[in-house]
Amino acid sequence: MSLDNYRAVFFIVFQHVLTSSYLSNMAEEEFTDINGNSISLDCHTHSAFCREFTVNSPKLSLRKVMVYTCFIWILAYAIFFFTENTAALTSAIIVTLVGMMVYIHFVKVDQETLLIIGSLGVQLSSAYASGRESTTFIEMNKLKDIVINEAVYMHSIIYYLCILIKDPADPDKVTSLVPLFQSSKPRLNCLVHVYRSCQEILAQTT
Amino acid sequence: MNRELKQREPSMALCCFWPLSLDSVWLHSVGLTYWPQKYWALAAPIYLLVTVATCIVLLFGVNLMNTAALGSVDNITDHYAQSQRVEEHQEGAILRLGDVSISELNHVFYLHQHES
Numbered sequence: 234m235s236l237d238n239y240r241a242v243f244f245i246v247f248q249h250v251l252t253s254s255y256l257s258n259m260a261e262e263e264f265t266d267i268n269g270n271s272i273s274l275d276c277h278t279h280s281a282f283c284r285e286f287t288v289n290s291p292k293l294s295l296r297k298v299m300v301y302t303c304f305i306w307i308l309a310y311a312i313f314f315f316t317e318n319t320a321a322l323t324s325a326i327i328v329t330l331v332g333m334m335v336y337i338h339f340v341k342v343d344q345e346t347l348l349i350i351g352s353l354g355v356q357l358s359s360a361y362a363s364g365r366e367s368t369t370f371i372e373m374n375k376l377k378d379i380v381i382n383e384a385v386y387m388h389s390i391i392y393y394l395c396i397l398i399k400d401p402a403d404p405d406k407v408t409s410l411v412p413l414f415q416s417s418k419p420r421l422n423c424l425v426h427v428y429r430s431c432q433e434i435l436a437q438t439t
Numbered sequence: 440m441n442r443e444l445k446q447r448e449p450s451m452a453l454c455c456f457w458p459l460s461l462d463s464v465w466l467h468s469v470g471l472t473y474w475p476q477k478y479w480a481l482a483a484p485i486y487l488l489v490t491v492a493t494c495i496v497l498l499f500g501v502n503l504m505n506t507a508a509l510g511s512v513d514n515i516t517d518h519y520a521q522s523q524r525v526e527e528h529q530e531g532a533i534l535r536l537g538d539v540s541i542s543e544l545n546h547v548f549y550l551h552q553h554e555s
Binding site: 432 | 503506507509510511512514515516521541542544545546548549550
């Protein structure tokens, strides 16, 4: 083979080694949440004791926004048509705008992240549709375990991942529970994936 | 003791026949003058049915309120389980009956590969 061929082969192998050493593993199987909407899970292994899991919910669809807005405005116009009162139109516009702003800033979560660093702690982060991010950090000495629990939610029983919090002074008693991925509520196949990864890290450090 | 044929009760007879009676003179002459308005002959059963229907809806609501939230420790344990004693395991003895901790359960279900 010529020198160019060797160079090409080496380059391809080198790329492969680079990507596999970064271990940025996009999940190939389809994950869904408890209602059947498809979500995606990204696992990044930053180092031997640091992993990050990101669950992406489907983004706000323009079609849904248009449908809701048209529905409310047509209703308001119908009320205006029969009552000849412009307050119906004004209030519909204000309700639509304020409702949209409150929804994308406080309700709609785009992605949730779990960053686990062995012997340091766990960071949970939620990114909302308006760009706002809310983050909490839990130290490792307060963290007893990360488990998959089943509980009654509305009319059904769901699996959810949660962190058992303990008081450092009393290591056997669970003082509280922090549920993870609350807005995206993934199903069991996704949770088992995250659980096994987290347990590998927790087993190293304790 | 089953009280069948409630129509035999005098109070039931009164409920059925009082609305049909007119404001007759002989009723007043006997001394029974303070009767409720005839409106209540219709209204009272309807109130009762609406109350029953509302209670059914409220029962669902109370059940939802009493279910523990996802972030509550009641989903894992309760004070009976926390006060159970953990005895030392003797060789060959049957283990004491008690709750298995959720961490152990998770190890068994999700960490060890099950084929079934």
